[in-house]
Amino acid sequence: MKMGIALGLAAAVTLLLVMGTLFYRRWKKQNPKHLLVDAFLERHGHLQIKRYSYSEMKKVTNSFKNKLGEGGFGSVYKGQLKDGRHVAVKILSELKGDGEDFINEVASMSRTSHVNIIALLGFCFQGSKRALIYEYMPNGSLEKLIYEDNAVIGDRQLDCQTLHDIAIGVARGLEYLHKGCNTRILHFDIKPHNILLDENFCPKISDFGLAKVCTRKESKVSIFGARGTVGYIAPEVFSRNFGAVSHKSDVYSYGMMVLEMVGGRKNIKAEVDASSEIYFPYWIHNRLVSNQELGLQNIRNEYDNEMVRKMTIVSLWCIQTNPSTRPSISKVVEMLEGRTELLQLPPKPYWFSPSTSP
Numbered sequence: 381m382k383m384g385i386a387l388g389l390a391a392a393v394t395l396l397l398v399m400g401t402l403f404y405r406r407w408k409k410q411n412p413k414h415l416l417v418d419a420f421l422e423r424h425g426h427l428q429i430k431r432y433s434y435s436e437m438k439k440v441t442n443s444f445k446n447k448l449g450e451g452g453f454g455s456v457y458k459g460q461l462k463d464g465r466h467v468a469v470k471i472l473s474e475l476k477g478d479g480e481d482f483i484n485e486v487a488s489m490s491r492t493s494h495v496n497i498i499a500l501l502g503f504c505f506q507g508s509k510r511a512l513i514y515e516y517m518p519n520g521s522l523e524k525l526i527y528e529d530n531a532v533i534g535d536r537q538l539d540c541q542t543l544h545d546i547a548i549g550v551a552r553g554l555e556y557l558h559k560g561c562n563t564r565i566l567h568f569d570i571k572p573h574n575i576l577l578d579e580n581f582c583p584k585i586s587d588f589g590l591a592k593v594c595t596r597k598e599s600k601v602s603i604f605g606a607r608g609t610v611g612y613i614a615p616e617v618f619s620r621n622f623g624a625v626s627h628k629s630d631v632y633s634y635g636m637m638v639l640e641m642v643g644g645r646k647n648i649k650a651e652v653d654a655s656s657e658i659y660f661p662y663w664i665h666n667r668l669v670s671n672q673e674l675g676l677q678n679i680r681n682e683y684d685n686e687m688v689r690k691m692t693i694v695s696l697w698c699i700q701t702n703p704s705t706r707p708s709i710s711k712v713v714e715m716l717e718g719r720t721e722l723l724q725l726p727p728k729p730y731w732f733s734p735s736t737s738p
Contacts, residue, residue, distance in 0.1 A: 440467065441469050453473060455471050467513050468513075468515070468517065488591040491593070501513045514586065518579050521572060523575075526543075527644060543641050544690075549583040550637070554634060558709055567588065567591050569633070571612045615730075623704065634698055634709070662728065668696075694716055
């Protein structure tokens with residue numbers, strides 16, 4: 381009798397194991413994107429960042445009580461690790477395509493360590509649950525700082541020195557990605573929203589979902605289709621007729637971002653007066669050519685005027701349509717730290733966007 385029960389239980393367990401294995405294999409077959417992510421994680425078992433379970437994510441975020449923001453990628457929550465550090469936890473929405481964005485983020489961030497690059501502290505990949513854990517940036521994104529309606533954070537008034545320091549910090553971060561890593565990393569989505577600010581307004585580049593990792597020797601890269609955000613996409617990324625895609629594509633996006641920092645407005649169809657609209661890079665280039673006052677709200681003295689003039693000239697060089705005409709990001713750092721009178725004014729830039737190609 382007992383022998384029969386034991387054999388029956390053994391048979392039931394064996395059947396459950398077989399069914400479970402078959403179910404798992406079938407699920408994996410139907411979800412090839414998870415295979416790709418799993419393969420990546422197996423290859424990179426030595427990652428210096430911790431892998432968390434989803435239940436641990438709930439504990440870190442106190443069951444996702446404090447939401448910091450959301451977007452097409454998912455939602456971001458404030459959390460706290462066991463050691464007391466505050467973190468930002470990005471809970472990603474439905475895995476898109478083959479999981480490339482998730483892999484890009486983990487692969488890129490695990491290779492970086494720089495004062496101007498956001499630190500990835502951990503990740504979660506459990507079934508359909510995916511999350512990325514970053515150091516917490518109390519002053520949020522640059523986007524909230526630069527536009528006119530949000531020119532004050534706490535008791536800190538936006539000033540030209542802060543803008544200049546942020547511009548140099550972002551440039552140094554990009555220089556590290558382009559030259560300082562063991563592999564070259566092209567970001568492909570530099571914009572104010574992806575620049576985060578710590579308690580001292582030190583800028584840190586974030587969101588590496590569109591990044592491309594390549595060898596240090598590669599001067600040109602191959603990508604399929606356009607990637608980035610309209611208004612910051614380099615012409616050659618949208619159409620190869622403009623030239624090859626390279627690290628100069630990040631330089632273009634950086635230049636567009638710095639112009640928005642200077643103007644406190646969007647570059648495309650930026651408001652100049654109550655009755656007309658114009659492409660801001662044209663407007664400010666015309667002012668420089670005719671040696672007019674820049675007339676921007678944050679300029680309070682001659683020192684401010686010189687800093688803004690320098691940032692403007694450098695950014696106009698960065699957004700030249702021909703990639704070969706743009707400076708490298710190392711040259712950008714050199715220009716921003718140098719004397720304004722040594723800078724030459726670049727040619728007038730094209731008005732380029734995917735919707736209004738020249």
